[in-house]
Amino acid sequence: MGAVANAKANPGTLFKACHSLARGTRSFLPLPILPLDCSSLSLMSLIVQKFGGTSVADVEKIQAAARKAIRAQRQGHQVVMVVSAMGKNTDALLGLAGEICDHPPAREMDMLLSTGEQVSVALVAMAIHSLGAKAVSLTGGQIGMKTDNSFSKARIQSISTERIEGLLSDGNIVVAAGFQGIDDDLNITTLGRGGSDTTAVALAAVLGADACEIYTDVDGVYTTDPRLLPEARRVDVISYDEMLELASLGAGVMHSRSIEFAKKFGVPIHVRSSFSDTEGTMIVAEAESQTQPVSGAAMTPDEARVTVIGVPDVPGKSQQVFSAIAACKIAVDMVVQNVGKKGRANISFTVPSGELEATLAAVESVMETVGADSITHDNQVSKVSVVGSNMATQTSVASRMFRALANAGVNIHMITTSEIKISTLVPKSQAAVALRAVHEAFDLHQRPQDAQSWSEIKKDRDKADVDTLVSRLRDDALEALTLTGISITEKQARVTLHGVPDEPGIAADMFETIGAAGIFIDMIVQGYDGDGGSTSVSFTVDEPALQASLEVAQTILQKHGMRDVQGGKEIAKVTVSGIGLRSHTHVATMLFQQLAEDAINVEMINTSELQVNAVIDAKRAVDAVEDLKRAFADSLL
Numbered sequence: 085m086g087a088v089a090n091a092k093a094n095p096g097t098l099f100k101a102c103h104s105l106a107r108g109t110r111s112f113l114p115l116p117i118l119p120l121d122c123s124s125l126s127l128m129s130l131i132v133q134k135f136g137g138t139s140v141a142d143v144e145k146i147q148a149a150a151r152k153a154i155r156a157q158r159q160g161h162q163v164v165m166v167v168s169a170m171g172k173n174t175d176a177l178l179g180l181a182g183e184i185c186d187h188p189p190a191r192e193m194d195m196l197l198s199t200g201e202q203v204s205v206a207l208v209a210m211a212i213h214s215l216g217a218k219a220v221s222l223t224g225g226q227i228g229m230k231t232d233n234s235f236s237k238a239r240i241q242s243i244s245t246e247r248i249e250g251l252l253s254d255g256n257i258v259v260a261a262g263f264q265g266i267d268d269d270l271n272i273t274t275l276g277r278g279g280s281d282t283t284a285v286a287l288a289a290v291l292g293a294d295a296c297e298i299y300t301d302v303d304g305v306y307t308t309d310p311r312l313l314p315e316a317r318r319v320d321v322i323s324y325d326e327m328l329e330l331a332s333l334g335a336g337v338m339h340s341r342s343i344e345f346a347k348k349f350g351v352p353i354h355v356r357s358s359f360s361d362t363e364g365t366m367i368v369a370e371a372e373s374q375t376q377p378v379s380g381a382a383m384t385p386d387e388a389r390v391t392v393i394g395v396p397d398v399p400g401k402s403q404q405v406f407s408a409i410a411a412c413k414i415a416v417d418m419v420v421q422n423v424g425k426k427g428r429a430n431i432s433f434t435v436p437s438g439e440l441e442a443t444l445a446a447v448e449s450v451m452e453t454v455g456a457d458s459i460t461h462d463n464q465v466s467k468v469s470v471v472g473s474n475m476a477t478q479t480s481v482a483s484r485m486f487r488a489l490a491n492a493g494v495n496i497h498m499i500t501t502s503e504i505k506i507s508t509l510v511p512k513s514q515a516a517v518a519l520r521a522v523h524e525a526f527d528l529h530q531r532p533q534d535a536q537s538w539s540e541i542k543k544d545r546d547k548a549d550v551d552t553l554v555s556r557l558r559d560d561a562l563e564a565l566t567l568t569g570i571s572i573t574e575k576q577a578r579v580t581l582h583g584v585p586d587e588p589g590i591a592a593d594m595f596e597t598i599g600a601a602g603i604f605i606d607m608i609v610q611g612y613d614g615d616g617g618s619t620s621v622s623f624t625v626d627e628p629a630l631q632a633s634l635e636v637a638q639t640i641l642q643k644h645g646m647r648d649v650q651g652g653k654e655i656a657k658v659t660v661s662g663i664g665l666r667s668h669t670h671v672a673t674m675l676f677q678q679l680a681e682d683a684i685n686v687e688m689i690n691t692s693e694l695q696v697n698a699v700i701d702a703k704r705a706v707d708a709v710e711d712l713k714r715a716f717a718d719s720l721l
């Protein structure tokens with residue numbers, strides 16, 4: 085259906101169609117909804133098609149990709165292709181650099197890696213020409229993809245659309261290089277491994293595209309990586325929130341930042357196979373099922389755990405540790421702070437193992453200022469997580485996961501939970517077993533009974549909420565942090581068990597017992613005690629459930645020979661909500677910093693892509709929220 089017809093049926097589409105004609109702005113600022121003057125203009129729908137490395141790995145595949153784009157154009161669409169480097173070319177370039185020097189300068193690395201995509205776009209454009217259609221290839225710089233200057237992790241600031249639009253109106257297929265941009269000084273930058281997805285969705289967002297198709301070597305998004313688990317099931321639909329979490333927890337099928345864009349700008353994404361025409365998975369606002377507690381599982385094989393031992397337990401100390409790490413743009417996950425002995429705490433967290441060296445250097449640099457005793461680390465660990473939009477409203481999800489791991493003989497070193505995910509840190513040697521166990525425990529191979537079918541999925545771009553959001557985004561800051569709220573949950577209580585043996589089955593037993601007592605748990609964190617391999621477990625409950633929780637905790641303590649149980653009441657949970665909170669590494673740091681300035685101690689913290697939660701003294705919660713609102717004023721919508 086043409087865009088004019090669409091526009092009549094759907095005012096949101098009219099907005100988009102008119103908007104797209106007036107594109108060419110440096111970043112995506114909305115225009116007012118115009119009266120139906122657009123009908124005199126020739127409007128076509130626009131689609132962005134992204135082809136990953138394996139989809140352009142050789143001449144035949146390049147030709148097949150070219151044919152797909154030409155077919156879409158002949159069906160009446162304007163087509164923008166986003167193309168990755170051929171096959172494993174990026175890895176080959178990385179290998180070459182490694183043969184020249186151990187620590188190549190970041191700028192030169194980006195200069196090198198960007199050549200992979202440049203080869204592909206030229207070849208794809210040639211293939212289109214030889215098949216009789218018109219195409220123009222463009223580098224990141226040529227599409228006006230302006231980024232900040234963080235080489236290898238650059239964030240998109242703005243995209244100028246004029247050139248692309250001009251070429252499209254002249255009947256060209258535009259073939260844009262994925263993964264790359266330029267900074268203010270015209271240096272070539274790259275967005276991070278897998279970043280072509282982000283280029284594609286960002287282009288779809290600013291061009292007002294009707295669809296963004298991600299062509300890859302799997303036929304959609306699965307409940308977990310089908311290469312790791314053949315019984316994984318392809319889902320017809322997955323929500324932005326779930327995909328965002330899964331992607332950042334290891335589901336490599338999509339670059340997580342591309343989902344931040346999709347969610348922010350309401351871009352529907354269709355993930356599908358390059359090698360067939362079957363329908364794949366739609367990533368949209370709604371989830372597949374309204375009841376299923378878990379919709380996917382993910383594993384990050386190469387994680388490292390770092391524990392800073394003996395951190396003086398006064399406000400501000402965690403902040404010093406995490407600012408040093410955030411300054412290196414390293415995303416810290418699974419943060420667990422345990423109150424240790426004699427007013428000293430142990431802070432454990434995980435980072436990708438490739439970032440361990442840089443993380444240790446960053447922490448070492450502040451050890452003296454912090455006044456901590458020592459640092460330990462373990463890089464033989466993996467993170468196994470489950471994700472599901474309906475998790476927050478259901479009981480026993482955590483204990484079901486822990487029981488599955490216990491039955492598989494897997495020892496859980498650390499646990500963190502947030503509203504839609506539970507992550508566990510397990511020995512690397514047991515990661516595959518752990519993933520299979522949790523996948524099975526939540527019946528992920530089976531389609532939920534209330535699953536939405538392909539025909540029910542809303543595939544149009546829904547701009548209702550997006551308009552409000554976009555209009556409030558600052559100019560030149562497409563990928564800037566976007567916070568949607570800062571709130572307080574009052575009347576919370578905390579229970580902490582110390583000296584929990586670090587062996588399989590304890591967490592399962594503990595949370596099954598608590599569940600059986602009818603106690604609903606919100607946050608759970610488990611991390612190292614720092615004294616000979618035992619761990620501490622803390623969880624929060626509603627305040628009225630504290631007494632019952634302490635009684636249950638006592639029975640667990642006796643059964644497993646733990647050290648002690650502590651309860652804390654009059655605490656509140658402060659929640660910062662938004663999009664892409666984990667990938668913006670400074671959010672947790674700013675939160676710590678603000679609370680430290682207010683001399684507020686953070687008792688527990690958890691982070692996800694959607695929220696950062698801190699458990700603090702209830703009496704200080706209102707001050708904290710007011711000050712956080714001020715501190716984050718630039719990012720709050």
Ligand code: ADP
Pocket residue numbers: 135136137138139168278299300301302304305306307308309310311334335336337338
């Ligand atoms: P491309 O080069 O097309 O960007 P990627 O290798 O980045 O492709 O992503 C596709 C791969 O993602 C698949 O081959 C698959 O092994 C992996 N993957 C990881 N998690 C999932 C998942 N949940 N669903 C589908 N594929 C997944």
Ligand code: ASP
Pocket residue numbers: 136137168169174175200262263276277278279280281
């Ligand atoms: N070529 C880059 C990589 O291999 C970007 C991408 O494929 O998305 O990571």
Ligand code: MG
Pocket residue numbers: 136278281336337338339
């Ligand atoms: Mg990819």
